Amino acid sequence: MSTSATIPMSEIETERRIGGVGTSIVRDIPRIDLSSFEDRKQEIADALWSAATEIGFFQVYNHGIPQGDIDRAFSLAEQFFALPTQTKAMLPLKPGTNAGWEFREQVRPSTGTPDHKESFQITLPRMTGLWPQDADIAGFQGFLTQFEHQNWLLGMKILSCFAMKLGFDEDFFTSRHDPSSPDYQCTLRLIHYMSMGNAKPADFDNWRAGAHSDFDCLTLLHQRAGEGGLQVCPGKDVDSGAWTDVEPATGYVTCNIGDMLMRWSDDKLLSTLHRVRMPKPGEYLGERLSIPFFCQANRDAIIQGPDKKYAPISAQNYLLERLQANFAALQKAKSS
DSSP states (O other), rough: OOOOOOOOOOHHHHHHHHHHHOOOOOOOOOEOOOTTTTTHHHHHHHHHHIIIISSSSSEEEEEOOOOOHHHHHHHHHHHTTTOOOOHTSSSSTTTTTOOOOEESSOOOOTTSSSSSSEEEEEEEGOTTOOOOOOOTTTHHHHHHHHHHHHHHHHHHHHHHHHHHHHSSSTHHHHHHOOOTHHHTTOOEEEEEEOOTTTTGGGGGOSEEEEOOOOOOEEEEEEOOTTOOOOOEEEEGGGGGTEEOOOOOOOOOOOEEEOOHHHHHHHSSOOOEEEOOOEOOOTTTOOOOOEEEEEOOOTOEEOOTTTTTOOEEEEEHHHHHHHHHHHHHHHHHHOEE
């Protein structure tokens, strides 16, 4: 039994190793219908488990979030990122909070360079003083608080299926992602990848977002049709270094397993490496918006899988150790 939650450096080295161009292959992306969820739950759970373990990522449809609400969330994101820099800078992301605005501050061990993006992160218990004023964007806080909850409901549906397959109670993960707790740390993130329309040739040598896996249990990703660039490399295929483009499609939410659920499942579910590449010649060069929701367990939740492969650890300490491992990898990348 392992006594530490530290991510082995070999895993982070894998992110660096396959952070280059690599090869591209076509993989069938499972698309799973969530309609009549309660009546079809066992069938849906089987399909989700198969997709997560055999392919490594999947998309869901008939998921319960109205397209009109998704469109409005993107509209509000556009309005936010169009605000003057000095206005956004009054809402800064502070270390360890996952709340607020940042501009090109996220550096991946796989690249050693900042992602070519800005983002605004919403973690509800930590948002005091971080919401834009209604005078700047009318209805921003109210609507995105509602949208955050819609994504939480969808995430908990999917996680309840994984709980069943792991032998836990169906509400196992729901109770450990409790929005009423001050330890709640799910995050809704608005991301703006800047336009490459006036970029210099050297800018295309970098990545919009370098290769990485997410620290959370499950990520739900909303994309807009025509704004591609997302690539995935499933955990089970990581040694191949082969990437697959995931084109955005209206009505579908793209899902990937994170490191936290990988540990909680005793490595039955492998986290998914993903990145956002630069546009290729002849492709759309404009800005790209995406909205992920990170299902991240409450800080006081205890992580231990059904087979007890790893020692129990709180979600808070797990994330701290994951961040420390990431920092160590960055330092190593800078010195090499």
